[in-house]
Amino acid sequence: MTDIPDDSLLQPEYDWTGYGFDTRQIHAGEYADTVAGARIPPIALTAGYRFESWDDGRERFAGESDGLIYSRQRNPSGSVAERRIASLEGGAEAIVVASGQAAITAALFALTRSGERFVSTASIYSGTRILFGRSFARMGIGVDYVWNPLDDEEWERQIGPDTKAIFTETIPNPKNDIVDIDHVAAVAARHRLPLVVDNTIATPYLVRPAEHGAAVVVHSSTKFLSGHGAAISGTIVDAGTFDWAGAPRPYPLITEPPVPGGRSLLERFGRTAYARAAREAVVNDLGPALSPFTSFLLHQGIETLSLRMERHLDNAATIAAWLEQHPNVESVDYAGLPSSVQRPLAERLYGGRTGSVFAVTVRGGEAGARRFTDRLRVFSRMTNIGDVRSMALHPATTTHASFDGELQERLGITPGLIRLSIGTESVGDLLADLDRALA
Ligand SMILES: Cc1ncc(COP(=O)(O)O)c(C=O)c1O
Missing domain, CATH: 3.40.640.10 (Type I PLP-dependent aspartate aminotransferase-like (Major domain))
Structure with missing residues (x-):
């Protein structure tokens, strides 16, 4: 459909269409390094790109050529x-x-x-x-x-x-x-x-x-x-x-x-x-x-997305179910739990595994959340989600602190609610950390 060819220098070495997810997460997008044959695409630390000639520069700017212009x-x-x-x-x-x-x-x-x-x-x-x-x-x-x-x-x-x-x-x-x-x-x-x-x-x-x-x-x-x-x-x-x-x-x-x-x-x-x-x-x-x-x-x-996700999802499902039955937990917001009203939708869209970022509400309101958070050791107290480390955050006093009480309430951000991002550590260590903090 396009009348301008793709940049030939950046053509993927192979076309990975039709290959499986695990293959494409490793190979899709790679290109051949013509200088040293480096297997990993070298980091192209450059702000700009040399034009071959006067005409080449003009053509790149006019969109008539496929050459790169500026990073x-x-x-x-x-x-x-x-x-x-x-x-x-x-x-x-x-x-x-x-x-x-x-x-x-x-x-x-x-x-x-x-x-x-x-x-x-x-x-x-x-x-x-x-x-x-x-x-x-x-x-x-x-x-x-x-x-x-x-x-x-x-x-x-x-x-x-x-x-x-x-x-x-x-x-x-x-x-x-x-x-x-x-x-x-x-x-x-x-x-x-x-x-x-x-x-x-x-x-x-x-x-x-x-x-x-x-x-x-x-x-x-x-x-x-x-x-x-x-x-x-x-x-x-x-x-x-x-x-x-x-x-x-x-x-x-x-x-x-x-x-x-x-x-x-x-x-x-x-x-x-x-x-x-x-x-x-x-x-x-x-x-x-x-x-x-x-x-x-x-x-x-x-390259390792699918491998990490499997562990994230397994750990999160185990921890959400474990937290739900803990006496010092008021509720767990994880759509994949069998008790969740969203479970049928979770099954349809995600086979019951709804990611590894969810909320837990501990007993004792803000004071309870504070005690729980300060006792964590394997879980890091920080904002960010989705890396291999497990993390915990109290939204009401951090990410959602600028929202007024009415909006916080409407969004379901209560004083005892803590956001967890479950990492890929040994699940036993994560459960033990939570257990200590909830004690
Ligand atoms: C769902 C979602 N979208 C967007 C963002 C913003 O991304 P970034 O922090 O990379 O700017 C975040 C950050 O936490 C997020 O959780």
Whole structure:
């Protein structure tokens, strides 16, 4: 569909289409090092790229050639991670950026402008809610929240003529109140709106939102995709399936020529037009480029995603069930528990294993939560989720501290609630640590 060939220097050594998930997480996106034959793609620490000639430089800028221009836009180390994640998510193209927040911002900026709005499910990561309520509001882009994603009347009330996208998280942070992605995708399809899905906690190992109708998938790849907790990064994936030309609302970055008389990104790049818009018209303008070194850490981390996820999921299911029966625990928010009202949905979407980030409410309110948290030893007291280390956090006094009491209550962030991110340590050690802290 495109009339511009892909960058020949960055062609993957092999086409990994049709290979299994475990094979693609290791090989997809790699390219042959022609200098030394290095097996691991070398870190391309460069800000820019030499032009072969006067004409070559002009052609690259005009988009007539496939050569690289500048690492704010594209870098070979970033491309390895991008192709790997696009392959795992089943998308057409991915863009890596400097953080999950940057990914969410760029993904939605490519679809909205001042005076327009989008609709989001209400149970989302607190930083995303703050981003929407502060920086998006300052840019004139509004958000409307749907509190019950299964309530079609609520969706209908919130979606208006100036709504340009729908945003949701597959497994919300921190309440593990999983979203019926098929239901939300049906709402988006009914209104012919692009659905943007944060798949950070589920990862493509558990669910691939593009297969359920998402137009765009975003990640805080700081988390499970990297797995090491050593660096911040974010990713945007263009599913390549949304019908931009047929959409009833305008998406000018994609469908209108950038200069009078020119051709639109849709005309030039077809199914990767959204990715082109996000990369060239948003990320390149705003500048949240991912460093080549962090790109390298990200694509190295992805190599073991499925192995880590298996351990995360097994540990989380064991710990959630154990916590639920502990006398000093009031409740556990883990949709995969047999006692959860969401268990049937958890079975349908995730085979009952709903990630490894969930909430536990201990007895004794804030004082109980404080005693529990301060006694942990294997669990780290910190913000972050999704690396191999287990972590615990008290949202009411940290991530959600800027929310007023009414909003905290509505979001279910109570004084005794603690968010756990279950790591890959020996499960016996984690249980013993929790047991000591709960004693
Ligand atoms: C679900 C989710 N989305 C997005 C983010 C933001 O990502 P980052 O911290 O990489 O900017 C986070 C961070 O915790 C998150 O948990």
